[in-house]
Amino acid sequence: MTAIAQERGYRSTWARVLRSPALRLVVKRLLLAIPITLGVTILTFWVISLIPGNPAQQLLGPEATPQQIHQMELQLGLDRPAYERYLSWLGGAVHGDLGTSLVSGQPVTPQLADRLAVTGELVALAVFGSLALAIPVALLAARRPNGVFDRVSMFVSMAGLSVANYVLALVLVLVFSVKLGVLPAIGFVPLSQSVTGNLQSLVMPATAIGLPLFSIYTRFLRGDLVDQMQGQDYVMTAQAKGIDPWQVLVRHAFRNSSYGLIAVAGLNFGVIIGVTVIIESIFALPGLGQLMLQGINARDMVVIQACVVVFAVVTVIGNLVADLLQTVLDPRIRYGDR
Amino acid sequence: MSSPVLSGRPLLEVSDLRVTFTRGGRRVHAVNGLSYEVGTGEILAIIGESGSGKTVGARTLMGLLPPSAHVTGSATFDGTELVGMPEPQIRHWRGSEIAMVFQDPTRSLNPTMRIGTQLTEAIRRHHDVTRAAAKERAIELLRLVHLPAAERRFYEYPHQLSGGMRQRVVIAIALAGEPRLLIADEATSALDVTTQAQIMALLLELRERLGMAIILISHDLGLAASYARNVVVMYAGRAVEYAPARRLFTDVRMPYTRALLGAIPQLERPSHGQLPVISGQPPDPAALPEGCPFRPRCDIATDKCAEAPPFLQHQPGHWWACWHGAAVQAPAAMATEQAAGENGVR
Amino acid sequence: MAIVEATPSVITAGPVEPPARAWLRRLSIVVPAGVIVLVGLACFLGPLVLPVPKPVGGNVLNAGLPSFSPGHILGTDPNGNDILSRILYGGRNSLIIAVSVNLIGLTVGGGFGALSGYLGGATDTFIMRVFDVFIAFPSLVLIIAVAQSLGPSVITAILALSFFGIPAVARVARAATLTLREQPFMAAAKLCGTPWWRVLIRHIAPNIAPQLITFAMLGMGLIIVLEGALSFLGLGVPPPSPSWGNMISEGQASLSATPMLVLWPSLTLFVTVLAFNLLGESLRARWSSR
Numbered sequence: 001m002t003a004i005a006q007e008r009g010y011r012s013t014w015a016r017v018l019r020s021p022a023l024r025l026v027v028k029r030l031l032l033a034i035p036i037t038l039g040v041t042i043l044t045f046w047v048i049s050l051i052p053g054n055p056a057q058q059l060l061g062p063e064a065t066p067q068q069i070h071q072m073e074l075q076l077g078l079d080r081p082a083y084e085r086y087l088s089w090l091g092g093a094v095h096g097d098l099g100t101s102l103v104s105g106q107p108v109t110p111q112l113a114d115r116l117a118v119t120g121e122l123v124a125l126a127v128f129g130s131l132a133l134a135i136p137v138a139l140l141a142a143r144r145p146n147g148v149f150d151r152v153s154m155f156v157s158m159a160g161l162s163v164a165n166y167v168l169a170l171v172l173v174l175v176f177s178v179k180l181g182v183l184p185a186i187g188f189v190p191l192s193q194s195v196t197g198n199l200q201s202l203v204m205p206a207t208a209i210g211l212p213l214f215s216i217y218t219r220f221l222r223g224d225l226v227d228q229m230q231g232q233d234y235v236m237t238a239q240a241k242g243i244d245p246w247q248v249l250v251r252h253a254f255r256n257s258s259y260g261l262i263a264v265a266g267l268n269f270g271v272i273i274g275v276t277v278i279i280e281s282i283f284a285l286p287g288l289g290q291l292m293l294q295g296i297n298a299r300d301m302v303v304i305q306a307c308v309v310v311f312a313v314v315t316v317i318g319n320l321v322a323d324l325l326q327t328v329l330d331p332r333i334r335y336g337d338r
Numbered sequence: 339m340s341s342p343v344l345s346g347r348p349l350l351e352v353s354d355l356r357v358t359f360t361r362g363g364r365r366v367h368a369v370n371g372l373s374y375e376v377g378t379g380e381i382l383a384i385i386g387e388s389g390s391g392k393t394v395g396a397r398t399l400m401g402l403l404p405p406s407a408h409v410t411g412s413a414t415f416d417g418t419e420l421v422g423m424p425e426p427q428i429r430h431w432r433g434s435e436i437a438m439v440f441q442d443p444t445r446s447l448n449p450t451m452r453i454g455t456q457l458t459e460a461i462r463r464h465h466d467v468t469r470a471a472a473k474e475r476a477i478e479l480l481r482l483v484h485l486p487a488a489e490r491r492f493y494e495y496p497h498q499l500s501g502g503m504r505q506r507v508v509i510a511i512a513l514a515g516e517p518r519l520l521i522a523d524e525a526t527s528a529l530d531v532t533t534q535a536q537i538m539a540l541l542l543e544l545r546e547r548l549g550m551a552i553i554l555i556s557h558d559l560g561l562a563a564s565y566a567r568n569v570v571v572m573y574a575g576r577a578v579e580y581a582p583a584r585r586l587f588t589d590v591r592m593p594y595t596r597a598l599l600g601a602i603p604q605l606e607r608p609s610h611g612q613l614p615v616i617s618g619q620p621p622d623p624a625a626l627p628e629g630c631p632f633r634p635r636c637d638i639a640t641d642k643c644a645e646a647p648p649f650l651q652h653q654p655g656h657w658w659a660c661w662h663g664a665a666v667q668a669p670a671a672m673a674t675e676q677a678a679g680e681n682g683v684r
Numbered sequence: 685m686a687i688v689e690a691t692p693s694v695i696t697a698g699p700v701e702p703p704a705r706a707w708l709r710r711l712s713i714v715v716p717a718g719v720i721v722l723v724g725l726a727c728f729l730g731p732l733v734l735p736v737p738k739p740v741g742g743n744v745l746n747a748g749l750p751s752f753s754p755g756h757i758l759g760t761d762p763n764g765n766d767i768l769s770r771i772l773y774g775g776r777n778s779l780i781i782a783v784s785v786n787l788i789g790l791t792v793g794g795g796f797g798a799l800s801g802y803l804g805g806a807t808d809t810f811i812m813r814v815f816d817v818f819i820a821f822p823s824l825v826l827i828i829a830v831a832q833s834l835g836p837s838v839i840t841a842i843l844a845l846s847f848f849g850i851p852a853v854a855r856v857a858r859a860a861t862l863t864l865r866e867q868p869f870m871a872a873a874k875l876c877g878t879p880w881w882r883v884l885i886r887h888i889a890p891n892i893a894p895q896l897i898t899f900a901m902l903g904m905g906l907i908i909v910l911e912g913a914l915s916f917l918g919l920g921v922p923p924p925s926p927s928w929g930n931m932i933s934e935g936q937a938s939l940s941a942t943p944m945l946v947l948w949p950s951l952t953l954f955v956t957v958l959a960f961n962l963l964g965e966s967l968r969a970r971w972s973s974r
Contacts, residue, residue, distance in 0.1 A: 039817035047829045158965070162958035164909040166916050166929075167950040170936060178940040230404070233445040239402055240440075241460040241511065242433035244426075251459070256450050274824025278913050282936070292825070293917065296832045304829065311825045331495045332449050 025327050033320050040312040041093070045086050048305045089305075098306035103298045108306040111291065116310065118188060119276055119287035125202055126209035126272065127265065134217035135254075135261075141218070142225035143249060153218060160215035165275050169208035169282045176204060186284040205283045209275050213268065220264045221257055228253035259330040266322025270315045347417065348375040349551050350399070350519060355411035355421070357394050357403065368394040370575035371411075373649065373657075374568070376519065376551050381542075383554045383562030383583070385598070386572035387620055392555050395572070396521045400438055401428035415519070433515035434464045441524035443504035447496035453480075453507050454492035460514035479510040482547075483540060502533035509540065516548070523555045538565060559598045563587070568655075571595045574620065574631035577649055580657040591656065591663035594632045630660070638662050712966040719959040723952075727775035737766045739773040739926045750944070758948050761934065763924070767945070771952050774926035777838060778956075781920075782907040784842045786900045789849030794896055796850070797857025798888045802865060802880065812858065815851040824913060831919035841911055841920040848910065849903065856899045860892040894971050901964035905957040912953055928953045 056072035057064065064072075077085055092099065098108045141150040177185035183204055189197035229235055229249060238248045277289030284290070288307055295303030327333050357369040369391040376382045386392040397403055399413055399420055413420045415435060420428065440446040448456055457476040461467065467475065473492070480488035483506040496504055505525065512520055522541060526534040542565065545552055556562045563569055563583040571579040571592065579592035590596045618635035629644040630636070636643070642661045649659040660666070730736065750759050758767040800811040818826070830844040864870060864887075873883050908928075914920030915929025923930050928949045935945030 035813070036817055039814070040821055043817055043821065043826075044829070047826070047833055158961060159958065162905060162961050163954055164912055164950075164957070166913060167932065167946075167953060170932065170939060170946050170950070174939055174943050174946075178943070233440055233442060234448040236402060236438075237440060237446045237456075237508065237511065238448065238459075240400055240432055240438045241463055242429050242431070242515065243459065243463050244429060252448050252451070256448065259450070270819065270822045271824070273822035274827070277824060277828060278916065281917070292828070296828070296919075304832070308825055308829050311822045315822045330450060331452075332497060 025333065026324055029320060029323050029327065033316055037313060037316050040316065041090065041309055042086065044305055044308045044312065045082070045089070048301050048308070049082060093309070098309070099302040101300055101303050103300045103303070108303055112288065112306060112310055115286060115288045115291050116314075118285055119280070119289065121191070121198075122202055122205055122209070122276060122280070122285065122287060123272055125206035126213060127269075129206055130210040130214035130217055131261075131265065134214050134221060137214075138218045138221035138225060139249060139254060141222045142229065142253070143246065145226050145230075150222070154222070157215035157218045160211045161219070163212070165208050165212060166278050166282060168211060169204065169279055172204045172208060173282075186282075188283075188285045201283075201285075205279045205285060208279050208282075209272060213272065216268060217261060217264065221261050224257040224260050225249065225253050228256055232256075259326050262322050262326050262329070266319045266326075269318035269322065273311050273315050273318070349378045349380075350376040350413070350415050352395075352399075352413045353411060355395060355398060355413055356409070357391070357398055358408045359404070360406045360408075367575055368407075369398070371649065372570075372572065372575075372577050374570045374577065374580055376553060378518070379545060379549050379551055380568070381545065381552045381554060381566045383556060383566035383569045384572060385556060385559050385562055385569060387557055389620060390572040391575035392572050393523055396438070396523055396553060396555055399436055399519075399521065400432055401425065402432075402438075433460060433512075433517065435515075435517055436519045436521065437512035437515060437517035438521040438523060439505070439508050439512050439525040442528045443501050443508055444496075444528070446508050447504055449496055451495070452492070453494055453496065453499070457492075457507070457511055457514060460511050464515040476510075476514075479513055480507070482513065482544070483507070483510045485510070501529050502536060505529060505533075505537055506540065509537075509544070513544070513548070517550060519551045519553065520544075521553045521555065524557070525554075526561075527556070527558075534561075541565075559586075559595075571598070576631070576659065577657070578632070578659045580649075582655055585656060589656070591652070591658040591666050592632075592660045593636045593638055593662075593666055596666055597635075638665060709966075709970075713963065713970070716959040716962040716966065719955065720963065723775060723956050723959070724779060727772050727779060730772050731769065736769045736772060739765055739770040759944060761931075761945055762938070765924075765926075767931075767948055770926035770931055771928070771949055774921075774928050774931055774949065775952065775956075777921045777925070777927045778908050778911055778929075778953075781838060781841050781845065781911045782904050785845040785849045785907050785911075786903055788842070788846045789853040789903065790896055790900055792846075793850035793853030794857040794889075794892070795884075797854035798861045798884055798892060799880075800854070801858040801861030802884060802888060804865075808858075811854070815854050818847065818851040819855070824910065827910065827914060828917065828919060831914055836914075836919050836922045838921055841914050844914065844919075845907055845910055849907065852903065853896065853899065857892055857896060860895045861888055864888060864891055894967075898964055898967040898971060901960055901967060905960035905964070908953065908957055908960070 056069045056076060056078060060068055060072055073079055077088065080088075089099065096109055098112065100107050101111075137153050141147075141153045144150060173185050176183040184201055187201055189201045191198040232253075235248055235252060238252045239245070243251075276287060277292060279285075280287040280289035281293050288310060292304060292307035292311075294300075295307060352375070353373045355369055355372040356367070359366040359368060372391070372395050374382060374384075384392045384395070394403070394407075398407075398409055399415070401420070401423065403409070409421050411421060415431070420431075423431075447453070454473065454476055457479060458469070458472040461472045461475050461479075462469075465472070465475075477488045477492055480491060485491055485503060485506045491499065491503075491507075496507070499507065509525075520541075525541070526537050529537060538561075541552060541554075544550070554562050554566055559569075559571075563586060566583050569579075569581060569583050569586055570577050571586075571594065573594050579586070579590070579595045581589075581591075586595060587599065590599060629646045630639070633639045633643045640662070647659045647661045649657055651657045652663060758771070760766055761770065796811055796815075800808045826847055827844045830847055831840050834840040834843060870883070870887065873887050878886075911920055912927070912929030912932065915927040916933040918930070918933065920929055921927035923934070931949040932946050932953075935942070935949070939946055
């Protein structure tokens with residue numbers, strides 16, 4: 001009897017998912033990501049085109065004759081109007097060809113893959129590490145609002161919010177590399193080479209990115225939990241059942257606050273991606289940000305453009321994933337309540 | 339009537355209950371002296387405008403007040419003092435001895451948790467049973483509150499149910515610990531009239547079947563009086579009249595209660611006539627009048643009312659707080675209403 | 685606040701709590717605001733009043749003096765420039781940039797956001813889609829790209845950071861306007877035939893101002909950090925002209941030998957940003973409690 005009911009319950013759940021507005025929402029968000037991605041590439045193209053100087057001249061060096069430069073311009077398609085160049089670039093990008101470096105003459109796409117892995121690992125460590133720390137801290141802080149733990153954690157997170165990532169990075173280097181000598185100041189060890197070496201090379205960069213994130217997550221989650229606990233009737237119902245406050249906090253309030261936390265993490269994703277550029281340069285990590293800075297220093301527009309677009313697309317995907325997670329997990333959205 | 343009131347020890351005895359909050363540096367007197375009794379299986383109604391302290395008074399019994407609340411006075415449940423009971427102990431009482439149903443069924447269920455989970459959570463808190471047994475019990479409870487398609491509802495989320503269905507679920511949750519006292523805090527106010535009647539009928543049926551006492555908290559004197567045996571009328575945090583329901587209609591003694599009775603719309607009144615209203619506002623929280631709080635709105639107030647009237651039992655079973663209780667007349671139209679009221683009393 | 689709603693209740697006059705809490709609340713606004721004013725005064729008036737040497741063109745003979753040397757309280761950098769002086773002059777750049785970006789953000793972003801929220805419909809959709817693209821962009825990457833395109837300078841930093849500031853303020857302004865639009869007085873203004881620009885200036889702007897100013901305070905801290913990041917990467921204030929960001933960047937090279945070169949500007953940056961964040965938080969708490 002129970003088994004039948006359970007099976008019926010699951011089957012109807014599946015049926016409802018397929019019928020529910022959730023699927024439509026998912027499709028809608030996926031479709032919305034397309035114009036945003038296109039807009040991002042157009043914006044990139046426009047910003048890059050503002051860079052002064054002639055790429056052909058750049059490529060050939062100061063000794064080039066005007067004829068050679070003209071030849072190169074034709075080769076690069078610089079004589080064509082901007083929208084044509086954009087379209088042909090877009091055509092290549094759709095097929096995974098982001099152009100050929102003006103400096104090295106090598107195709108950009110293969111370089112990006114390795115570097116994306118480094119950046120990806122760094123971002124993942126920072127985001128999931130700070131989430132893993134923020135959740136228990138926020139729960140403990142919300143357990144007794146204005147208690148000692150709450151005040152200390154709010155103070156620490158306010159400080160964490162105010163410290164610039166690059167300052168934090170340098171302070172970490174000063175303490176752990178210069179003074180204590182326990183962690184390498186720069187360099188990267190791939191995961192395939194040594195797991196501990198990999199973690200050692202990433203722990204400081206990830207912390208430098210993660211501490212402000214931890215602060216944002218903790219402050220948001222703590223605030224939302226306290227709001228739920230003090231202002232929501234369902235919390236009263238749960239308390240009236242006689243279950244203890246910690247369980248009400250974890251099982252009821254946290255469950256409802258977690259969806260907001262996912263949204264906050266998604267919104268912050270663009271900031272995190274940007275910060276990796278600086279952090280990678282400080283720790284000399286061979287990531288996407290470093291490639292972009294190299295491109296900037298060499299005025300290699302193709303490389304800059306490729307990096308910016310990949311960064312932007314990663315950000316769009318990050319936002320999209322947070323959005324979809326929320327759609328799929330939150331029953332209020334899943335069943336079209338909001 | 340199952341059990342006569344005041345025969346032997348009442349189930350719940352509240353005397354001179356006072357609750358103060360500290361909010362924004364000010365002391366807020368939410369409950370200012372509240373006394374009543376509830377017998378086993380009895381239905382008591384607590385009536386008052388919003389802000390009269392009726393909800394805070396009830397939540398005090400559950401220990402569900404914010405930390406800034408300061409409670410004095412006494413509330414004994416089956417001989418045990420609830421005021422000042424340590425939190426872990428009162429937590430044990432919650433749900434298993436006293437349970438509560440809240441006003442707004444759209445807000446009192448966790449929107450992101452399946453109904454079954456919210457129910458089994460309450461069941462497993464009070465009974466040491468397996469998951470499967472808890473589920474079976476939960477479906478049993480959902481059937482008890484006449485929720486259609488109980489097995490399917492077990493897997494659904496609150497927003498998939500109508501308001502009346504949600505309130506049935508909230509009641510089922512309250513019943514999970516087999517309480518001896520159920521507090522229904524405006525449990526039907528947010529529902530439409532038809533659903534309201536269905537939920538009231540359900541509460542009465544459950545009382546018959548399970549023998550639990552019920553405290554009905556409401557702002558609707560007409561509704562409460564037609565279901566309850568005794569009625570407590572609250573004004574500005576204090577009890578101002580306490581009497582058997584039918585007695586209020588024949589022998590009202592407190593001008594505020596009389597005004598509430600007069601404000602019930604009646605068919606006998608000439609159409610298009612002005613509806614009677616209670617003139618003035620409830621006391622300005624910042625400037626509570628000395629003495630009787632109803633004095634500024636009262637048409638028979640005298641200088642004597644500058645001194646607060648005590649809440650005393652003037653006649654057997656009939657308490658009021660008014661110096662001029664003897665002078666109060668039932669509203670004229672009540673003569674006919676009285677008959678209706680008596681028919682309605684269960 | 686279920687309980688608050690349930691108990692307007694009876695309040696007897698007279699505070700029971702000592703006014704300590706009210707004092708604390710006031711302090712949480714006064715102290716960070718005071719720190720900000722102090723930093724501002726020190727940066728803009730300090731060099732005029734105090735005997736501070738020029739931030740550039742220092743004597744190489746004085747190079748690398750440690751902190752607390754006579755005449756150079758915080759020491760000198762490898763070029764012989766006084767660090768305190770560079771922090772003060774650098775602060776001018778940081779504050780000018782941050783204030784400019786905020787003003788641009790508040791006027792342009794606030795204007796577009798409020799307009800978008802007020803007009804709704806296709807205009808709203810279009811404006812917000814454009815800003816969505818900006819927000820989808822990793823802000824710092826965009827800023828770096830813009831700064832690179834325009835070449836490093838104070839103006840560049842302001843323009844580049846505005847790319848980030850405008851859409852952020854626009855979002856807040858739009859959300860605030862949307863809740864405002866439901867208010868009866870907005871309908872009243874419309875019924876009176878008030879033109880949209882007048883509604884925007886006379887009715888919407890004063891009402892969303894508190895929220896925007898609070899957001900701007902939190903934004904000040906963020907923009908100072910981002911400006912530092914730009915200068916740190918050599919894309920903001922061009923050396924030898926000082927800024928907190930390029931001082932930290934220059935000090936990075938000799939971090940192990942002379943950490944003070946990094947620590948002094950870092951500390952200043954931290955305290956300033958912390959003050960803006962604390963002020964923003966206190967203002968937010970104040971507005972939301974009303």
